[in-house]
Amino acid sequence: MPPATTRSTPEGKPSRPTQVAEAIKQWVMQQGLHSGDRLPSEPELIARFGMSKGTIREATRILEAQGLVRTRSGPGGGTFVHQMSPERARALLSNYFYFRDLTLNDIYQIRMVLEPELVAHLAGTLTEDQLAQLEAVMASYAHPAETAEEEREQHIASLRFHGLLAEMSDNPLMGFIIAFVTQTLSDLTVYRKLYDPPNHQLWAKGKAYQARLVAALRNGDGAEARRVMALHMATAQSLMQAQEAEVIRRFMT
């Protein structure tokens, strides 16, 4: 369990619920509570902190919003320590990038170095079941899309392939980062409709690289996996770049 990230906030004095939330958080860490452990009930917290129900409730909402606890009503209910899901963590982090506009280049600069590293270490460690999962995703875009709708779905699915790979990493940090970057790219693709002028070359090359990649992963050939992924990333970047230019061009005219 990594340490607490105590921050010296140079910001205005936090409201009381915020302080209470922080106090509870510290208390939980100090007690070494684990996921599923129960926190004191509302009345107990009211007594301990000497504050009203409303304030305590706002505090637990804050913790809930941060993904640290979850609450259930009914007998045996209460507030429980909660291990946040990767999805939730990604959603929270997305908020940060909402106002900072990322470019395709920003995203691909990361993918270009991380994803080859990922698959190099993944080679030879995957179960046949995991490999089958990857192939199942690939099957969803085995044949060219016929509608714009289908085109978008295939684009997303081909990114889902990379999200799957990320989840298979035994390095939680690597797994999270790649999954996040992949999702960000997926969101960006949909938002900017980068799938719209169907790009047959992107589809065909991507499919081929992914097939070679799965073969290398199955054979336990890390060097080959790394090489293939690097090529995959490089061509994807340049084709996406072109796609972006095309979208902008069509928008201008």
Next chain:
Amino acid sequence: MPPATTRSTPEGKPSRPTQVAEAIKQWVMQQGLHSGDRLPSEPELIARFGMSKGTIREATRILEAQGLVRTRSGPGGGTFVHQMSPERARALLSNYFYFRDLTLNDIYQIRMVLEPELVAHLAGTLTEDQLAQLEAVMASYAHPAETAEEEREQHIASLRFHGLLAEMSDNPLMGFIIAFVTQTLSDLTVYRKLYDPPNHQLWAKGKAYQARLVAALRNGDGAEARRVMALHMATAQSLMQAQEAEVIRRFMT
């Protein structure tokens, strides 16, 4: 501005404040509000959603906890759209990794590929002022530490060097990831007291590499910067590894 990350929550029905928070969030995005823009006042929201004050307040707390808004009281006060700081984003993400224990190897696997890439692109783009900042940090550990306290401070400062570099990136994604990883390593170092048996070799080599690195950055020699950083990371990893083993050994005996 990147797109909204709408999530299909497979979890139990969200509480009303959560729903309200989500609704407000969507409304803000749809209105295209920017940082600093004001949201409707509490009474207005109460009217719009037909809900009690407490519920509305909990909703805004949720948004505040996620770093999306900030509230001020008094005339001219209210709830305002807020661009979350990198520090806050890092703190929120730290929560995710609280229960997942990261190893030194997990962290260095990322650093090893990202940091060389970072400095390769940074070379030749830094102002003399920025270079001076880096040198100022280096000055704080110019001479060997004499106390354990000082040892810890120097260890943290040498990581601050990397945090600074991260902030100088023109790729927000790269900048954030490296800053986050650096902070995580810093927290881990402090938490596990990895600075404790003073490691003269780590100190000396790190200092030398950082000096070479700054020179390369100043000269605009990206290839050299990349090479030096790669060496820096590799030696740091193995020395930290040894440090970890030493701490464990001393703990066992």
Next chain:
DNA sequence: CCCAATTTGTTCGTATGTATC
């Protein structure tokens, strides 16, 4: 410096919803 207006912040009492036994 104080006073008044505005807007969020906090409290308490009460009632309702929900899940367990």
Next chain:
DNA sequence: AGATACATACGAACAAATTGG
């Protein structure tokens, strides 16, 4: 079905903070 234990929600009043006169 009913009792119990818990969170959830509402409403009205009051407190605190901030701005401008």
